[in-house]
Every structure is written in C-alpha cells, then in structure tokens.
Amino acid sequence: MTEVPAAVTLHGVxxxxxxxxxxxxxxxxxxxxxxxxxxxxxxxxxxGSGKTxxxxxxxxxxxxxAGTVAVHDTDIxxxxxxxxxxxxxxxxxxxxxxxxxxxxxxALENVMLSMxxxxxxxxxxxxxRAGEVLARLGLGARLSxxxxxxxxxxxxxxxxxxxxxxxxxxxxxxxxxASLDADTAREVLDELLGVCREASTTLLVVSxxxxxxxxxxxxxxxxxxxxxxxxxxxxxxx
Amino acid sequence: MTLxxxxxxxxxxRFVASALTSLxxxxxxxxxxxxxxxxxxxxxxxxxxxxxxxxxxxxKGSPTQLVLNVVFRMDLPTPNIAYRTYLDLKNDPRVEVxxxxxxxxxxxxxxxxxxxxxxxAPFPWRRKTFAIAEGRFFRADTPEQPAYEAVLGxxxxxxxGLRVSDRFHEGEEMAEYPxxxxxxxxxxxxxxxxxIFFSLASYWEMNEVSRKMKVKPLTAVLVRPKRMSDLPxxxxxxxxSVESQGVFPSAVLLSIFNILSLxxxxxxxxLGAVVLVVVxxxxxxxxxxxxxxxxxxxxxxxLGARRATILGxxxxxxxxLTVIGGVLGIAGGHGAAYVGASxxxxxxxxxxxxxxxxxxxxxxxxGVVALGxxxxxxxxxxxxxxxxxxxxxxxx
Numbered sequence: 121m122t123e124v125p126a127a128v129t130l131h132g133v134x135x136x137x138x139x140x141x142x143x144x145x146x147x148x149x150x151x152x153x154x155x156x157x158x159x160x161x162x163x164x165x166x167x168g169s170g171k172t173x174x175x176x177x178x179x180x181x182x183x184x185x186a187g188t189v190a191v192h193d194t195d196i197x198x199x200x201x202x203x204x205x206x207x208x209x210x211x212x213x214x215x216x217x218x219x220x221x222x223x224x225x226x227a228l229e230n231v232m233l234s235m236x237x238x239x240x241x242x243x244x245x246x247x248x249r250a251g252e253v254l255a256r257l258g259l260g261a262r263l264s265x266x267x268x269x270x271x272x273x274x275x276x277x278x279x280x281x282x283x284x285x286x287x288x289x290x291x292x293x294x295x296x297x298a299s300l301d302a303d304t305a306r307e308v309l310d311e312l313l314g315v316c317r318e319a320s321t322t323l324l325v326v327s328x329x330x331x332x333x334x335x336x337x338x339x340x341x342x343x344x345x346x347x348x349x350x351x352x353x354x355x356x357x358x
Numbered sequence: 359m360t361l362x363x364x365x366x367x368x369x370x371x372r373f374v375a376s377a378l379t380s381l382x383x384x385x386x387x388x389x390x391x392x393x394x395x396x397x398x399x400x401x402x403x404x405x406x407x408x409x410x411x412x413x414x415x416x417x418k419g420s421p422t423q424l425v426l427n428v429v430f431r432m433d434l435p436t437p438n439i440a441y442r443t444y445l446d447l448k449n450d451p452r453v454e455v456x457x458x459x460x461x462x463x464x465x466x467x468x469x470x471x472x473x474x475x476x477x478x479a480p481f482p483w484r485r486k487t488f489a490i491a492e493g494r495f496f497r498a499d500t501p502e503q504p505a506y507e508a509v510l511g512x513x514x515x516x517x518x519g520l521r522v523s524d525r526f527h528e529g530e531e532m533a534e535y536p537x538x539x540x541x542x543x544x545x546x547x548x549x550x551x552x553x554i555f556f557s558l559a560s561y562w563e564m565n566e567v568s569r570k571m572k573v574k575p576l577t578a579v580l581v582r583p584k585r586m587s588d589l590p591x592x593x594x595x596x597x598x599s600v601e602s603q604g605v606f607p608s609a610v611l612l613s614i615f616n617i618l619s620l621x622x623x624x625x626x627x628x629l630g631a632v633v634l635v636v637v638x639x640x641x642x643x644x645x646x647x648x649x650x651x652x653x654x655x656x657x658x659x660x661l662g663a664r665r666a667t668i669l670g671x672x673x674x675x676x677x678x679l680t681v682i683g684g685v686l687g688i689a690g691g692h693g694a695a696y697v698g699a700s701x702x703x704x705x706x707x708x709x710x711x712x713x714x715x716x717x718x719x720x721x722x723x724x725g726v727v728a729l730g731x732x733x734x735x736x737x738x739x740x741x742x743x744x745x746x747x748x749x750x751x752x753x754x
Contacts, residue, residue, distance in 0.1 A: 237667065
C-alpha cells in the first residue's frame, strides 16, 4: 500500500502566550501530528483548547514557541515573514467563521484580492479566473455585489471562492458553518467538500457541527494530540 | 487589481469621510495658493504699473505719497510744483520725454488726471500701450479756449456708466465746467483704467485757484532720460532744489514691499498653522480609518498580503487624498485669487497675471503629497504592525 504523503506535519510544537508580569499561558504542546494530503480532516474539541491557535500556526500567521510546522515539506515556521506570507498566499486558503470579506469590495474583487497578494496569476487572468470560481459556487450573478448586499450563505461562498482562487494545496477552515443556519451550512459544506475533492485539496476544518463531523474523512479531537499544561507559568529568569 | 485600485476602493468605501478630508486639504491649499498668488500679483501689478518712467518729479515731501498718488491714484495728492519745472525738464538735453501730470478731484471715486497727449504716446520703450476703444483722445487746447474733453479709463467708464458724448461734473460748484466724454480707453490692467483724463488747460480753467495763478500748477512730471547713466545726475539735481524732489518709483515700491514683508511673514506663519491643522486632520482621519479596519487588515495579511503591501495601501490612500485635495486646492486657489483680484482691481489697484503656472504650483503640490505621506505614515505603520491572529478572532 502506498503511503499517502503528509500535507501538514507538526513536530514538538509548543505555543505559549505571554500574559505580562513575566507569566505565560501554555496553549499548545503537540509532540507529533500530521494530516494526509487530499484528506478532509475535522478538528474538534472544547472551546479554548487551541484549535484556532493550531490553524494559525499551520497558516503561518503566528509562530510556534518551539517545534516545526511543515506544509508539504516546507517548514513554514522557519521561513522569514515575507516568504511565509508569500507561501501562505500561494499554497494555503483560509476560510473564517465570520467570512471576513472586505466590505468595500465586490464579490469579484474580494476573490481577486487574494490573487493579487499571491502574485502568481497574470493580472489580465485574475478577473476571468475569479469569475469562474464564483460561478462554480453559484455566484455568477452576484459578481458585482458587495458583502452587505448578500446573504450569509452567499458571503461564506465568496469566502470559499477566495480561499480557492489560487488553487492552494491546503485549505484551513475555522468553523465555516457556525454563522449559518442548518440548511445553508449543509449546502456550503457540500460545496466546500466538493471543490476540495475535485481538486484533491487537503481540507482541515475546525468545527463542532454534526454535519461537518460526519462529512470528514477523519475526526481529530485536539485534546488527544495536544497536551498543554494549561496553567499559568512564570517564566524562569535566566 | 493593483495597490492603487485597492487604496482607491477603500477611499470610495468611506466616501463621505474621504470627501471631507480631501475638501479640508483643498481648502487649506486654496488658502495658501490664493494668498501667495494675490500677494505676488499685487506686487507684480504695482511693479508693472510703475516701470514705464524711470523718474518721478514732484513737490518735496513723502516719496511714497508722491508715487502712490501719481502712479497708482491712491493717497492724497502732494503739494503742487510749478509748470516751469516741467518746461525745464523738457528742455534738458538729458531728458528724452517729460510728461506733466496734475491730479485733481474725483468723479464717483475715479481720479481726474490732467496731462498731455505724451502721456498716451507709444514710445518704443513703453511696455504699456494705450488704445481708444471708443471715440478719440481729447484735443490739445489752451487756457484761453479750454475744450473740457475727457477720456475715461476702461473701469471708470464701466463703473460710472458714462458713454461718449455724455457730460458730467463732480459737485454743484463744478456745474459751470462740465466735462464731455470724447473717448474711452481699452483696459490696460493698470491704475489708468480707473482714471479720467483731460487736458491741463481744461484742468487749470476748471479750478478757481489755478485760474487766477500766473504760474500754473502741476502735481508731478514723469521723466524718461535719454540714457540711463544720466538718471543719477538728474535725480541729484532735482533733490538739491528746495521745492522739488525726484524719486525712483520702483525703489519706492521696493521699500514699501520691504516694510510689508513683516505682514508677509505673519501671513506665512498663519498659513503654516493652517497647513498643520490640515495635516493633523488628515492624520486623524487616516488613523481612525486604520483602527476601524484592523480586522480587514488582519484578513488581508491572512490571505497572504505582506506587511509592506498593507503599509503601501494606507500610504497610497493618504497620498491619494492629498493629490485630490491638492489638485482641487490649486484650482480653487487660482479661482479665489481671481475673485480677490477682481475685487482688488475695482477698489485698490491692478493685480498681475494670476494664471501663469510657475514654480509655486508644483512646489505646493509636491509639498502637499509629501505632507500627505507624512500624515499617513503613522497610520500606515499601525497597519503594518497589525497582529494577524489577535485581530482575526471571531466577533462576539
């Protein structure tokens, strides 16, 4: 049997947050964890257990206190910030719970923005490609609408289109259905899963939703991989 | 999409705030441009109005009063000099042209200027040209047979409403000596537009005192020497006399401008304060806009935007606001200066050409954009330093 390569690999990852007065809060302590390429992994766990912190480390928007985070063999945690930003733009798509669309921009422009940041698609191609992705998600008639003119389901579809625009190898979705009603959540999830499977894109979803849990290839409870001390700790002076 | 289109989209997204900010920049720039243009235009207008004649000869007294009254029709007339002074100068071999001038009362605020045809003569060295728009020049007459013919400057004709062949007089005591309009001059953009010209003979005969005088009075003589090298000698000779003085009009103006330079400095300080307030307003506007969209900035960073990209967007927004405000301000400043110049031309004196784009506009424009970048720098750094994870947390 052929071994499936890992899309995400964590080794000895720790994340602690300074609290001031020389104290820190240990949020993550993961010895080893990996996500298979092309899979749909659902990450679950109680509130405050470090799920979003973990996504942020994988996306490279924050750095681990110790250890390495690799995305497709690239140690993202070791990259200088500018290269990390560039890597994220080209290889990782991010879907947020609250959509995080830019209100001054139309649906089409929101998608084109992520292409502009990635700088991997010729400028004249960006508009066409953004239109295609949005049409694929049923938003072909909503290209020139701004977020406040759209329903929540449509907004989340735009956010998904934005995450898919650069054809990333990995999509991170943080509670993508939490702000949607049950029916819309189901539709949006089906579309997200559909496009990811179609393109063999690895999907790592943080969710508590039953619909999401049942749709994933594997469900990982973060408490099973994360062993933080969960206590306030005074930093020892050297 | 480019950084500039992103910046402009953001500005459009908060249209009212952006428009108000640009408007405040435009108003500040308008004030600066209008003040500088008017100040420069007034100086230029005065200098241009006085450069035709090198020397002005009048009664002993204030040189400033003499120049303001004879050349610019301002202030009170100086005491008279004898007509002989004019004749002496006219016959002086060093003098090319001498033009006698007598300043009289005024009709509806437009000064009577008695002179000869030489006043309007097109000498090759003259920058100013006189042309008749309607009618003709007044005839050369004699005290025995005064013609009482008047030629009106363009402004004087327009504002008094007098037309060719109209008769007019100032006050009941002058009703016996009405003047007849025989001509109207084309505009010269000088104080001459606000004058009413007629012959010396008519002037002397209209005035009861001068009518009885054997030695006829003049206010001043305008002198052009044959050679500029003769000017100091002429000047010295005239100033030795106990009755007359010779003044260089341009030198008098320069000394007036030097005295007024203190006012210029005060105005410059006030304008500096205005610019500072505008920059502060721009800074506050950009700063609050940046604070309001820290979440959007964090989102852009999460999508892969580099810190430098975010910095660039905010700086471009700030610069775009000042570019729009700067362009509007320069146009508005020219408009305000034009309105101000029209008002001044009617009430005080000529104003030079305000529509010559010189170094001022690019310097002000460049300065404004640089200040805009400066005002946007701190908000841009704030945006640059936005922590992604911290600002991406879901809204409660």
